[in-house]
Amino acid sequence: MSTENSIIKTAKQTIELESQAILNLSSLVTADFAEAVKVIYNSKGRVIITGIGKSAIIGNKIVATLNSTGTPAVFMHAADAIHGDLGLILKDDVVVCLSKSGNTPEIKVVVPLIKRANNKMIAITGNTNSFLAQHADYVLNAYVEKEACPNNLAPTTSTTAQLVIGDALAVCLLELRGFSSNDFAKYHPGGALGKKLYLRVEDISSVNQKPVVNGTASIKEVIVEITEKMLGVTAVVDNNEIIGIITDGDLRRMLTKVDDFSKLTAKDIMGANPKRIQANAMAIEALEVMEANDISQLLVEADGKYAGVVHLHDLIKEGII
Structure with a gap:
């Protein structure tokens, strides 16, 4: 077997x-899982996640997921807990x-201290059947029956299982809290995910120039307007109501x-009856229409009046695409 085939296998x-x-984890979910979710949900405090080694790394990810979905969480390394970090637990x-x-060993030391409080x-x-359990x-x-590691030693399958259970906890808590896309946007104001949830068309169009001509404008006036406003388009209006659109492509075809x-x-x-979008619509809706x-x-448009232009390049710049 070639090296490439061996790797793929x-x-x-x-x-x-x-x-x-x-x-197989789904068959291991018991009433303890539901009770654990309810205890966290009804708690007035935070969730303190602790572990050591690879479990500590997974714990940090679970903390991040809980925090981003409305459940305050903090990570406490099990080895550091006995050297002062137990003070994190309120x-x-x-x-x-x-x-x-x-x-x-670290678990056997820290667990009794947590229980004492x-x-x-x-x-x-x-x-x-462990000390922790x-x-x-x-x-x-x-x-898990075995690790993916051929020597059944390196934490692989077992840490994946921990991660999945952490995700299941977070999703159950998310649903109990009625955590919505608007809530998600509050916790994720940066990046493409957040912008898809909170960025509106007017947030973009308001900073663009506003190309506009009336129906009687000459072709020279149209060309100048499109050129100066640098959006490749101009609206044609009557009493500030949109009656048409002219793109640079329309000029070339003419x-x-x-x-x-x-x-x-x-x-x-x-072009009469051009595609348009309301100023208060989500930016992601503008992308879908385009x-x-x-x-x-x-x-x-805003209140039936021409309010500006949103360009595909604007959406790319904002990371919507």
């Missing part, structure tokens, strides 16, 4: 092994402890059809 085996292990906090074996503790572990209030079973355009007006070459109609610009 190993990659497929890893993915299949882990996917089967994850699928009276009403719920502690979630991640450990594949549930029997590491009477904080509710949730275990995510692959060993339901025996002392936790709720046990979320993350058992030149191929007529030799003398000195007597032509904007109304003669404009893609559906294979166009690069949209005229913007």
